[in-house]
Amino acid sequence: MSADGTATIAEVAARAGVSIATVSRVMNGIAKRAGADTAERVWAAARALGYRPTSAGQALRQKQSRLVALLAANLANPAMAAIAASVEAALREQGLVMVLADTHDEPDLQDEYLAEMRAHLARGIVLLGAIASPRLRQMQADGASLLFVNRRSPEGAAGFVGIDNRRAGADVAAFFNAQGIASPGIIHGARTSSATADRIEGFLATLPRAKPRLATGPAATHQQIGYDCALNVLAPGKGRRGIFCLSDLIAYGAHRRLIEAGLRVPEDVLLVGFDDNPMNDWVAPWLSSVRVPYDGFGPAVVSAFQSIWRGERPEIILPHRLVARCGQALDPATPATGRSGQHSP
């Protein structure tokens, strides 16, 4: 009898002695349509029965559900997982529900998810690392509520949330410059991404003299790409060298290879990654990285959607920050050259 959660609006109406229309209006806070005492009776009945409107009924009537989908390109990347977590919390605060999907950067899978989410009358779709695909083009043309995060839409102007990748790339270049490293190498993953392209562009624009030794590989994971390419992109000579890794995962792989080759990081080779995975402070004190503000993505996404639903085309640029880690030797036999962490010995 109480709060089993399966009550319908009709049962609430019966119990409160009103029509279902009145119940609906009270629950939705429509002003001036119910007297104070009536509203109280309705609320009491709803509480007693544990009533909560069935979303299928709502969605059918309103041609719109409370679902928002997050289509991520690669959930194995902790950075994307962290963004997903932030978005979920922010959506929940708005009474929205997040559907999570991993497109694995495959156009077919992305299309399948897009179609599925349209069938679910999703109120919005976040593309966290979009890839060009037929249905994406079509839905963007149809005016669907799409929001692109990190990578811009391959189909032209659309809502966007992310950092200024070009500037971030430039910042990395400036950092190498300040450290006296004239010709750092670059290791990147797939080039499908506007983000990657912008970062490299900004980097090269600031270090124009640097003969670019770009490399990538066919390996399945970013870590493996980093491992495979690390030695190939090192500048010749014996001075201090550097590598710009387009993701932290690549940097992890590169680091492993460099260590195995007897090189010290960051003393012999300065490694700079991208994303600054939340765990880096603990497990990669040798890695400098461009930190993206994970916790900022959720609120930014919500704000961007509100803008989209007003018919605008939002563009939210979040601040990034290059976190320079001087690197702590993980073997105490070798004195550390410096510290960046917040923990005292």
Place this chain on the structure above:
Amino acid sequence: MSADGTATIAEVAARAGVSIATVSRVMNGIAKRAGADTAERVWAAARALGYRPTSAGQALRQKQSRLVALLAANLANPAMAAIAASVEAALREQGLVMVLADTHDEPDLQDEYLAEMRAHLARGIVLLGAIASPRLRQMQADGASLLFVNRRSPEGAAGFVGIDNRRAGADVAAFFNAQGIASPGIIHGARTSSATADRIEGFLATLPRAKPRLATGPAATHQQIGYDCALNVLAPGKGRRGIFCLSDLIAYGAHRRLIEAGLRVPEDVLLVGFDDNPMNDWVAPWLSSVRVPYDGFGPAVVSAFQSIWRGERPEIILPHRLVARCGQALDPATPATGRSGQHSP
């Protein structure tokens, strides 16, 4: 006109010259209710219009949606994120859609999500790290399709997918034993979890002589707990010592503290974690850890749900494996004592 994705069953019926009932039956593959030529006409019409049944209509009629919710206790833990990714892929293959939520181990939030998911007519709810809460108890009593992963239900018998935590704890103890470490310390997080309790129990049962030096802390993150407690749980004396950390995150924090104290890992202090985060091979070669088979969770969850929907109470125990990493000195100045990785120098 073509494939804009918003067609309804009525439009398909009109185009194919049949009734909507026939369209529905053809789309759902109900045998012996439509002739071959009729079916072909329906399929052609559906293809031409890009028709896909609206899930709100389906859910309303069938009193059940294609949504499955994953309520995770802490998405900041990469292990949970990896499990979520695996579950998502497996559900998708069944034509199901995953809703992801982070309960932050808070009963109120978990209850809110449970209510929301019931309102969404979710076909099933995965609790990845459940915590006791009023609505959980009620829904389990009502016979909702709940599946507990990692932590068992606090309300007694229910479907479960996870590893044998007691045995895993015992394996860790045996490992310390084999390494000649008689009295390792233990650092754990909140005790709300049956998993944590089982691991410690199995551990202590196998190392009964070990005066248990358990410790935990009020810190917000597991890493910080590890950092705060590492030195407190070390056995006195100067032999080789060890710490069993109930999660990899705790181990990261402990490692940092030990290094700062001038101790070598794993030479001076053997650290064993739990979960074996997918990144450990790359960033924590000094950490031995109990690996849970991330990729196995998705298929296991699907299989468990099928069992639940048949009215059974499944119990799927996945295999674990203690990954012993001999630890590679991350500073090449100090020769490595051994290697566990698959990469050659």
Place this chain on the structure above:
DNA sequence: GATGGTAAGGTAAACGTTTACCTAAAAAAC
């Protein structure tokens, strides 16, 4: 006292499915 406005609430339609039930023809069984 007629007129008009507004607050309060009821009636019923509509959203897009699936499916129980019905009908008609064809095939099979006798």
Place this chain on the structure above:
DNA sequence: GTTTTTTAGGTAAACGTTTACCTTACCATC
């Protein structure tokens, strides 16, 4: 040649909401 069964398909109800429209009462204004 009658009866029964099977196949192929249509009709309409039902799922639970929200909301356009209608009605009634009340109050204010002239």
